[in-house]
Amino acid sequence: MLENLAQVLDWFGLVVFATTGALTASRNQMDIFGFALLATVTGIGGGTIRDVLLGRLPIFWVQDPTYLMVCVGVACILFFTAHIPQSRIRLLLWLDAIGLSLFAVGGAKLALGLDIHPFIAIIMGVITGTFGGIIRDILGGEKPVVLSQEIYVSAALLAAVVFVVLQSFNVSADWSLALGFIAGFAVRATALVWHWSLPRYQPRSRS
């Protein structure tokens, strides 16, 4: 199951995103099945949308139930431990940053292996990285983090772009994954710490 770095990162991303889903459930004071539902849709949501768009059906987790079992396991653990972190919203944002970057490079790698235009592979990376969190926030009734003031989508984009560009220069897959992840995470982390944001649209006098 863990033959190479790509798979290690994939499972790590799953655990991290499932954790953010469970933390959202804890902020909504849900029961354990609510935890399981939110952990699962967050963990597998981005990859599911990516695979539907690519026509890779039936979906990966229908063929291998391990993915769902990991999400449910994470939900059970968090149900009893979510009170430990000092600030669940900060933890959620940081784990989300890790999952975002991991899934962005992982999704781009998967798409690139399908003989697809590199631009589309990058978009698939962004979708894999961001849509799990979007579904989590809509179901959990929170303001979607994708609309947050800080740099978000662009971190996923950077991770996917770095990966695809490095691959086009024949850099090894492991190095491309690692550097893409680091680039995306570094940008998102900096944004979280210093509240970095890109120039935003400024309404002028007229509305």
Add this chain to the structure above:
Amino acid sequence: MLENLAQVLDWFGLVVFATTGALTASRNQMDIFGFALLATVTGIGGGTIRDVLLGRLPIFWVQDPTYLMVCVGVACILFFTAHIPQSRIRLLLWLDAIGLSLFAVGGAKLALGLDIHPFIAIIMGVITGTFGGIIRDILGGEKPVVLSQEIYVSAALLAAVVFVVLQSFNVSADWSLALGFIAGFAVRATALVWHWSLPRYQPRSRS
């Protein structure tokens, strides 16, 4: 069209869920096309997501327009009769409980027939039972019933588990469907009457 119990329950579930969609439309004072839209997405939403994930495309209702026509018919009837029930929100919750349990066993039965891991068949039952209502509540601007205080996802889960377990003991399909439905509905009904809920995540002093 109605060869056996499974199909009778399936159409009954469709009518019941379409009715809850139309009731949500009435609570939003929509016009008749809003009724038709909400009745349709609620009636076929769960099964549509299930079939996309399983790769059963084109979707069942593309091949047989009867499903959509039933939903539209329900919407038209409700547009003129939604004022009759004493409390539309209570009626909605009770019909939703019936649809939830019916679609949970029906979805599990369909998935189990596809040579799929039983755990995934259970999840497909839960998806079929719950996602129509989730879409209804998001489109209708209501707090998703899936986030309600009372037992909800777990009722769908119980219905699907009972069905799959009984099937694994070679109980007949009809009995498995009936007992699964009764188990899920009984739990959800009890939760509605006595406001039963599972232990919820309790925030400790830190937030």
Add this chain to the structure above:
Amino acid sequence: MLENLAQVLDWFGLVVFATTGALTASRNQMDIFGFALLATVTGIGGGTIRDVLLGRLPIFWVQDPTYLMVCVGVACILFFTAHIPQSRIRLLLWLDAIGLSLFAVGGAKLALGLDIHPFIAIIMGVITGTFGGIIRDILGGEKPVVLSQEIYVSAALLAAVVFVVLQSFNVSADWSLALGFIAGFAVRATALVWHWSLPRYQPRSRS
């Protein structure tokens, strides 16, 4: 790329809907990647859902990146020009009306070419016309225009019905498209100007 009227209208609808997505981003004061995300999901959202339901996978824009590039281009232009229109919400509603009618006839045409029941072809037109805007409004945190007081879904329905009926009388594709578009847009435009609405569900004394 632009062999006939159907394709011209399709690309025009894409630009128009992408613009409404970018305008929603401007109302949320997003950064340029937020503009790109909302422009893209609005521009291709309806067609994507239609193609998933029909099983036309991988999705059209995976095979031809031009669609995404157009949406991103529109987002970039709007990021610097969104302040020019006197009222962005009015412009958004009018462009949405154009896109709604264009995509409704275009979606119905595509579905009708697949040897599908005409009723389903009409529904596919409605889905293509309305779901991009629904996703835009949910992601952008705005009240879905589909729930607006004025005639909306029915305009898309009328456009698709006119197209399908004219086609069944062997009217040429171009004329059917043009007349379907005009019918849908005229109704929606009238509704916008005079706040036309269909009779809405009226709650009686009981609730």
